[in-house]
Amino acid sequence: MSTISSPxxxxxxxxxxxxxxxxxRGRSLWDDAxxxxxxxxxxxxxxxxxxxxxxxxxxGPMLSPHPFDKVYRDYVKVPASLSAYxxxxxxxxxxxxxxxxxxxxxxxxxxxxxxxxAIVTSKREIDPRIVRYADRSDMFSGATLGDFxxxxxxxxxxxxxxxxxxxxGTDSNGRDLMTRTFIAGRVSLTIGLxxxxxxxxxxxxxxxxxxxxxxxxDQSMMRVVxxxxxxxxxxxxxxxxxxxxxxxxxxxxxxGAVEWLDMARIVRGQTLTIKRQEYVQAAEAMGVSDGGILxxxxxxNTLGPVVVYMTLLVPKVILLESFLSFLGLGVxxxxxxxxxxxxxxxxxxxxxxxxxxxxxxxxxSTLFALNFIGDGLRxxxxxxxx
Amino acid sequence: xxxxxxxxxxxxxxxxxxxVTISFFLIRIAPGGPFDLERPLEAKVMENLNRIYHxxxxxxxxxxxxxxxxxxxDFGPSxxxxxxxxxxxxxxxxxxxxxxxxxxxxxAFVVGGTLGVIAALRQNRMTDxxxxxxxxxxxxxxxxxxxxxxxxxxxxxxxxxxxxxxNGGKFVNAILPVxxxxxxxxxxxxxxTRGSMIEALRSNHVRTARAYGLTxxxxxxxxxxxxxxxPVVSYLGPAAAALLTGSVVVETIFGIPGIGxxxxxxxxxxxxxxxxxxxVVVACFVILFNLMVDLIYALLDPRVRYD
Numbered sequence: 001m002s003t004i005s006s007p008x009x010x011x012x013x014x015x016x017x018x019x020x021x022x023x024x025r026g027r028s029l030w031d032d033a034x035x036x037x038x039x040x041x042x043x044x045x046x047x048x049x050x051x052x053x054x055x056x057x058x059x060g061p062m063l064s065p066h067p068f069d070k071v072y073r074d075y076v077k078v079p080a081s082l083s084a085y086x087x088x089x090x091x092x093x094x095x096x097x098x099x100x101x102x103x104x105x106x107x108x109x110x111x112x113x114x115x116x117x118a119i120v121t122s123k124r125e126i127d128p129r130i131v132r133y134a135d136r137s138d139m140f141s142g143a144t145l146g147d148f149x150x151x152x153x154x155x156x157x158x159x160x161x162x163x164x165x166x167x168x169g170t171d172s173n174g175r176d177l178m179t180r181t182f183i184a185g186r187v188s189l190t191i192g193l194x195x196x197x198x199x200x201x202x203x204x205x206x207x208x209x210x211x212x213x214x215x216x217x218d219q220s221m222m223r224v225v226x227x228x229x230x231x232x233x234x235x236x237x238x239x240x241x242x243x244x245x246x247x248x249x250x251x252x253x254x255x256g257a258v259e260w261l262d263m264a265r266i267v268r269g270q271t272l273t274i275k276r277q278e279y280v281q282a283a284e285a286m287g288v289s290d291g292g293i294l295x296x297x298x299x300x301n302t303l304g305p306v307v308v309y310m311t312l313l314v315p316k317v318i319l320l321e322s323f324l325s326f327l328g329l330g331v332x333x334x335x336x337x338x339x340x341x342x343x344x345x346x347x348x349x350x351x352x353x354x355x356x357x358x359x360x361x362x363x364x365s366t367l368f369a370l371n372f373i374g375d376g377l378r379x380x381x382x383x384x385x386x
Numbered sequence: 387x388x389x390x391x392x393x394x395x396x397x398x399x400x401x402x403x404x405x406v407t408i409s410f411f412l413i414r415i416a417p418g419g420p421f422d423l424e425r426p427l428e429a430k431v432m433e434n435l436n437r438i439y440h441x442x443x444x445x446x447x448x449x450x451x452x453x454x455x456x457x458x459x460d461f462g463p464s465x466x467x468x469x470x471x472x473x474x475x476x477x478x479x480x481x482x483x484x485x486x487x488x489x490x491x492x493x494a495f496v497v498g499g500t501l502g503v504i505a506a507l508r509q510n511r512m513t514d515x516x517x518x519x520x521x522x523x524x525x526x527x528x529x530x531x532x533x534x535x536x537x538x539x540x541x542x543x544x545x546x547x548x549x550x551x552x553n554g555g556k557f558v559n560a561i562l563p564v565x566x567x568x569x570x571x572x573x574x575x576x577x578x579t580r581g582s583m584i585e586a587l588r589s590n591h592v593r594t595a596r597a598y599g600l601t602x603x604x605x606x607x608x609x610x611x612x613x614x615x616x617p618v619v620s621y622l623g624p625a626a627a628a629l630l631t632g633s634v635v636v637e638t639i640f641g642i643p644g645i646g647x648x649x650x651x652x653x654x655x656x657x658x659x660x661x662x663x664x665x666v667v668v669a670c671f672v673i674l675f676n677l678m679v680d681l682i683y684a685l686l687d688p689r690v691r692y693d
Contacts, residue, residue, distance in 0.1 A: 226401070227401060227404050227405065227408075230401060230405060230669050230672050230673065231405055231408065231409065231665070231669070232631075232649070232664070232665055232668040232669065232672075234634065234649050234650075235409060235649060235653070235661065235664070235665050235668075238649065238650060238653040238654075239412050239413065239416060239653065242416045242417070242418075242653060242654075243415075243416060243417075315526065319528055322528055322530075323528070323530070323635065326530045326635060327634065327638075327650055329650075342528070342530065342531060343530060346530055346531065346533070346534040346639075349534045349535070349538050350538060350542065356531065356534065356535075360527075360531050363528070363531075364523075364526055364527055364531075367525075367526035367527075368522060368523070368526050371522055371525065371526060372522070
């Protein structure tokens with residue numbers, strides 16, 4: 001960033017006396033801004049939080065023992081807990097109930113360490129395939145059946161208890177909420193970034209062109225923005241959902257294509273002041289084309305407000321996505337996003353509060369961090385504040 | 387002044403016309419139709435329905451028919467809510483949304499403004515930081531998180547307020563939705579007021595007023611606040627339009643029969659007239675409130691004149 005020149009040190013301006021130039025190193029606007037940002041503790045802390053959340057979202061699902069879409073039928077809506085499941089008192093009833101389903105009765109039940117042993121009897125010959133009942137359960141693994149009696153109507157069944165952790169609890173389908181929150185983070189952050197980039201790109205080019213060309217062109221281009229502005233935004237978004245249906249990425253490119261209006265206005269305003277600067281006149285005098293001036297002088301110098309607006313647009317888009325998910329128009333199962341998780345959590349708040357709390361913490365801290373970074377950037381880049 | 391207002395209102399007509407045109411064709415291009423049910427209707431029934439609602443005519447004709455009816459403020463019959471016209475639906479739901487939105491707006495203005503002024507007067511002190519942190523929280527926590535938490539605590543566990551429903555607009559039923567609607571706005575208003583108030587407190591005319599020996603109270607309310615309120619007013623214009631035309635989320639969560647739901651329902655059911663009606667109503671509100679903002683501006687800032 002620091003290589004981009006500011007209005008104070010335009011690149012085309014010939015440097016002064018080389019000797020002087022060596023002694024006094026010029027400080028660009030971006031150098032100043034970086035220093036001020038680094039000194040802003042709230043912004044730096046927010047940056048750390050944001051980086052942390054991003055890393056967790058990217059790596060978390062790979063490191064987690066649970067796939068994000070795996071359903072644990074025995075662990076539906078279990079609360080968040082640091083200790084492992086199954087809990088101490090759940091093992092015996094679960095084992096008894098699965099043996100009951102296997103149509104065998106239990107003579108004795110014993111638990112030694114992490115292994116359960118039961119002597120089972122039946123009126124008919126015991127089918128060795130009943131170990132499947134234990135293996136199919138989420139709580140046990142490696143079940144074996146041995147020590148058959150003479151008539152085959154009694155045997156010893158042994159199984160290991162399969163311990164699993166659900167640090168954030170599970171959702172109403174019995175899926176691990178932690179992995180889902182991480183995966184959701186990937187989706188939400190990607191969407192936020194993608195739509196923002198599209199919006200910024202369109203807004204900057206449109207605004208800069210409109211402001212630079214001025215006159216009739218400017219007026220008609222801004223008139224278009226005005227009309228689009230008074231179209232209700234929700235209507236637009238819902239129409240996009242209707243059009244693009246289930247294709248989420250495409251839809252958010254489209255959302256980005258709607259969100260550019262503010263950006264265009266901001267950049268146009270900036271451009272109007274920039275185009276009266278001497279270095280732009282110098283470039284014009286040297287015969288640089290309109291496109292060249294836009295690319296080389298106008299757009300780089302509007303970047304300050306653009307960067308600030310961008311950090312504030314990402315949370316806006318993430319919120320918009322969660323709003324759509326709340327209405328049921330968002331990401332489709334089994335994929336998920338913070339918005340989807342939160343709306344599910346809100347529905348299950350009574351009795352399963354963890355389903356709302358964990359995704360909310362992630363979403364809120366991301367938005368919080370982005371807002372603080374945006375504020376910090378604005379303070380850092382606003383030369384009036386010096 | 388009157389000429390200015392009249393000119394602005396007349397200038398809104400082409401804008402409205404464009405909005406109607408764009409949204410009319412946009413929703414018609416969307417795949418599906420209002421009568422596409424899971425079990426398809428019989429061909430004969432479909433044909434009759436299409437004829438009654440003019441859907442069998444070319445799109446261009448339909449557009450002209452719609453323009454003609456909208457010119458006399460007739461929004462047409464609803465496709466989904468059979469036997470109801472859009473005008474009837476709005477007559478019932480719009481007052482509810484306006485009532486909620488207006489209450490939320492006043493709450494946001496008073497509470498947010500007060501908090502902002504307090505924060506500005508105690509700049510860079512504990513009060514300031516706590517107000518600003520709370521305000522950032524208010525902006526970042528989405529209202530579909532706030533709403534269930536409020537419902538569960540104030541409505542469920544403490545049992546002080548009803549958890550939902552409108553109940554003919556009883557006061558207790560309106561409290562939670564109004565708070566939910568107002569909270570994010572309170573946060574934004576507080577931030578805006580703080581920013582402009584800090585600037586105003588440093589300005590020359592406030593210093594002069596202080597030098598005259600006016601009381602702090604008078605300086606703040608009469609001299610500083612008058613200028614500081616301008617950015618808040620220009621923010622609240624569009625925000626008011628959005629609040630008064632209903633919020634989908636709040637109306638869904640609290641089960642309020644307002645106008646906000648119609649947007650989503652209408653678009654998903656391809657209830658063409660309903661969607662169009664909502665678009666027009668929202669656009670009218672936006673235009674009206676923008677005009678009002680400009681007029682209030684002239685009232686607050688004598689340098690602004692419309693002659």
